[in-house]
Amino acid sequence: MQTMAQLLASQPFLTGMRAAHLERMSFYAHRSVFRPGMRIFNEGGRANRYWIIREGAVDLDTTVPGRGTVAVETLGPGAVLGWSWMFPPHTWHFGAVATQPTLTIEFTAPEVLRLCEGDPELGYELTRRFMAVVVERLQTTRSRLIAEGFPTSA
Numbered sequence: 001m002q003t004m005a006q007l008l009a010s011q012p013f014l015t016g017m018r019a020a021h022l023e024r025m026s027f028y029a030h031r032s033v034f035r036p037g038m039r040i041f042n043e044g045g046r047a048n049r050y051w052i053i054r055e056g057a058v059d060l061d062t063t064v065p066g067r068g069t070v071a072v073e074t075l076g077p078g079a080v081l082g083w084s085w086m087f088p089p090h091t092w093h094f095g096a097v098a099t100q101p102t103l104t105i106e107f108t109a110p111e112v113l114r115l116c117e118g119d120p121e122l123g124y125e126l127t128r129r130f131m132a133v134v135v136e137r138l139q140t141t142r143s144r145l146i147a148e149g150f151p152t153s154a
Contacts, residue, residue, distance in 0.1 A: 050082035056102025
């Protein structure tokens, strides 16, 4: 069985990170499982975790006035779930629900954030990677809302 640091090193999101950083992050990571239909978090809730999806699928959703909850993106293996923990006020900008049996690596975000604050190189590396996720998610959401006929602004 792989150690957590070895498992982290095999994840596309973490490719190229220093082994020492992965080892330090591994102390705040564990394997977790979500059943189909299980809500992982709610939009507006407290963001204190993040996940790397190893197997399965998770729908990101948002509440649209007059329409209720709308799925905006489906995440699969290799995707990162959750970036709101990095930025105050540390609340989820989307909701998430597993749509298949889903295996993940779950991180305890406050501890990872403390690692980042104590190690600017690690902090920069994770921030850079998470910002790419943020940009991609916002673009995907915008495209989905346009396709659904909702007006958006740039």
